[in-house]
Amino acid sequence: MAVDKRNINPSHLALAYSYLQRFMPIGAEQLSGLIPYCEFREFRKKEIIVDEGEIDNYLNMVIKGLVRKYIKVKGNDKILQLATEGHVVHSEISFLTRSPSLVILQTLEPTVLVSLSFQKMEEALDKFPHGERLGRLILTNMYIKKDERRYTWMAKSVRERFLDYLTHHPHMLQRIPQKYLASYLNIKPETFSRLKHLSKTKG
Amino acid sequence: MFDSLKIFLDRFIKLSEAEYSQLKEKIIIRHFLKKEIMIRAGDTEHYLYFINKGLIRQYFVSGKEELVIDIISEGTITGSVTSFLSGAPSRYFMETMEPTSVFALSKKDLEALYLSDNKWEKFGRILTTHFFLQQEKHILDNIRLPMKERVINFVSENPNLLQRVPQKYLASYLDIKPETFSRMKHLLFNKRITKVQTSK
Numbered sequence: 001m002a003v004d005k006r007n008i009n010p011s012h013l014a015l016a017y018s019y020l021q022r023f024m025p026i027g028a029e030q031l032s033g034l035i036p037y038c039e040f041r042e043f044r045k046k047e048i049i050v051d052e053g054e055i056d057n058y059l060n061m062v063i064k065g066l067v068r069k070y071i072k073v074k075g076n077d078k079i080l081q082l083a084t085e086g087h088v089v090h091s092e093i094s095f096l097t098r099s100p101s102l103v104i105l106q107t108l109e110p111t112v113l114v115s116l117s118f119q120k121m122e123e124a125l126d127k128f129p130h131g132e133r134l135g136r137l138i139l140t141n142m143y144i145k146k147d148e149r150r151y152t153w154m155a156k157s158v159r160e161r162f163l164d165y166l167t168h169h170p171h172m173l174q175r176i177p178q179k180y181l182a183s184y185l186n187i188k189p190e191t192f193s194r195l196k197h198l199s200k201t202k203g
Numbered sequence: 204m205f206d207s208l209k210i211f212l213d214r215f216i217k218l219s220e221a222e223y224s225q226l227k228e229k230i231i232i233r234h235f236l237k238k239e240i241m242i243r244a245g246d247t248e249h250y251l252y253f254i255n256k257g258l259i260r261q262y263f264v265s266g267k268e269e270l271v272i273d274i275i276s277e278g279t280i281t282g283s284v285t286s287f288l289s290g291a292p293s294r295y296f297m298e299t300m301e302p303t304s305v306f307a308l309s310k311k312d313l314e315a316l317y318l319s320d321n322k323w324e325k326f327g328r329i330l331t332t333h334f335f336l337q338q339e340k341h342i343l344d345n346i347r348l349p350m351k352e353r354v355i356n357f358v359s360e361n362p363n364l365l366q367r368v369p370q371k372y373l374a375s376y377l378d379i380k381p382e383t384f385s386r387m388k389h390l391l392f393n394k395r396i397t398k399v400q401t402s403k
Contacts, residue, residue, distance in 0.1 A: 073347050080342070092339045096332060102343055125325075132324035133317070139331040140288045146338055147285040151294055154272075155265050 009112075012040055015063045016114045019086040023137045026130055034128050037120040041113045049105040049113075056091035056101050058115040065111025068180060071103045079184040081149075082108075082176060088142055108176060153186055161185045162195045205230070208253050208306055211278055215329045222322065229312040234304045241297040248286035248293050250307045254279055257303025258364075260372050261295050269296075271376040273341075274368055276361070284334050300368060350379050354387050365391070 013035065017028045040063070043049060049067065050056045060067075067089050069081040080103065083089035094101035095118060116124065125131040152161055165185055166173065172181065173196070182192035205227055212218060218226070235241060235257070242248055244263060254277050261273040261283070272295065275281040286293035287310060316323040344353060354377055358365055365373070365388070374384040 071343065071347055078346055080346075093336060093343070096336060102347065125328075132321055132328050136324065136328040136331050139328065139335050143331065143335050143338060144285050144289045146342065147294075150338075150342055151263070154270065155263060155294075 008035070008040055012063050012112055012114070015085070016040075016061070019061055019063070020134070022086060023141055024130065024134050026134070030130065034124060034131075034134075037116055037124040037128065039115045039117070041115050043107045043111045043113070045107055045110050047107045047111075049107065050091050050094070050101050050103070052102065052104050053100045054094070055098055056094040056105075057117050058090055058113075059088065059095060059118075059121060060090050060113040060115045061088050062086065063112040063114055065107060065113075066109040066175060067105055067107055067111060067113075068184075069103050069105050070183070077183060078186075079180055082172070082180070082184055084172075084175075088138055092142075108180070158185075158187050158191060159195065162187060162192070163199070166199065205306065207255055207278060211253065211280070215333060216326055218326070225316070225319075226308075229308055229316065231307045231309070232304065233307050235299045235302070237299055237302050239299050239303075241299065242283050242286075242293055242295075244294055244296050245292050246286075247290060248283035249310050251280055251282040251284075251287060251310075251313070252305040252307050254281060255304045255306060257299060257305070258301040258367055259297055259299050259303060260368075260376075261297050262375070263295050269375070271372050274361075274364065274372065274376050276364060276367075280330070280333070288331075300372070345378065350377070350383075351387070353377050354379070354384070354391070358391050 016035070016038070017031050020026070020031055020034075021028075039058075041058075041060075043065070049060075050058075052072065062083050062085050064085060067081075067083045068079055069083065069089055069091070070077045070079045072078075081087075081089060089105065091101040091103050091105060093099065094103075098118070121135075125135060128134075152164065156164065162185060165181070178192060178196070179189055182189045185192070187195070205223075208230075209223065232255075233252075241252070241259065254275060256277055259275045259281060260271050261275065261281070262269045262271045264270075273281070281297070283293035283295050283297060285291070286295075313327065317327055344356070348356070357373075357377060370384060370388070371381055374381040377384070379387075
């Protein structure tokens with residue numbers, strides 16, 4: 001087993017293992033073989049991780065904190081993803097096809113990411129024994145989640161979107177400014193306020 | 204017989220002759236009539252399909268409306284992918300718009316391949332990447348591009364589909380009103396003629 005001599009925060013490492021184990025049943029012992037390929041990166045609040053036009057060089061998993069992925073459309077920010085602990089977030093097309101990013105990644109809280117550069121990913125796919133399978137399972141998980149989101153946007157009413165989200169992510173209303181949640185759920189800020197008020201008086 | 208599949212796969216991954224034979228052994232050839240349902244919402248998808256010939260639409264039902272989310276023709280791989288990957292019931296229907304013949308690969312056989320050799324794991328990862336990129340491109344294009352640009356892109360990427368796909372399905376897929384689409388179609392035909400002339 002390769003020994004990683006870098007000074008990695010043990011609690012960050014433990015979190016990385018437990019989040020990766022959500023994708024695939026694999027022991028920490030085996031996963032430790034992946035760590036030499038990874039970087040642990042720390043960001044302040046409101047820091048841009050990837051800007052529009054840049055080539056995203058990293059595949060990231062959130063260890064701690066919160067990242068928003070968004071796209072600018074006619075001057076408006078449309079939020080595509082709110083990534084919290086254990087979520088994978090990056091500019092997918094840019095990273096995989098080595099092209100300028102259409103989306104922007106920004107932290108909303110102080111954030112720690114465990115990141116794999118494109119080059120290290122290629123190496124890990126070759127050399128880390130479970131790399132191909134883990135890679136496939138991470139992509140599979142992201143695909144399923146994205147389809148869920150896309151379906152929600154297309155098929156569910158504003159009210160359903162609001163209630164579903166708050167049921168599944170009750171703590172997020174405290175963590176994220178309301179305007180971001182409204183943008184993510186594709187609900188007008190005024191409507192979002194009204195729905196929030198209604199749900200409070202009812203609950 | 205499997206030439207079109209080989210051409211498709213060669214874009215992504217180098218398979219040896221032996222590996223191709225291994226894959227071919229698992230493939231089932233299936234034929235569907237025009238307007239045949241390949242999968243219904245609520246059923247679980249057990250197959251991926253490579254379209255050798257034909258045309259399919261994928262849609263979901265919202266109230267009384269059918270909303271088209273994908274139009275798939277020859278030379279690509281499809282299926283109700285989320286259901287195939289997750290094992291959960293499909294949200295979407297798939298229905299042919301023309302008589303269609305496909306090369307089908309079952310989930311059971313694909314998983315057996317994964318277990319047989321890491322090369323197939325790589326194959327699976329690359330295939331999943333393909334689906335993943337298509338999905339993300341679709342999501343981003345729908346959000347960022349104005350309607351007109353979406354229509355022009357679709358037509359230039361799929362020049363033969365304008366004639367083959369019923370207009371109401373194209374309009375639904377591109378998320379525009381059928382009337383608007385009629386008007387645009389007229390413009391597009393003129394554009395194409397102009398393009399052909401200038402390229403001479």
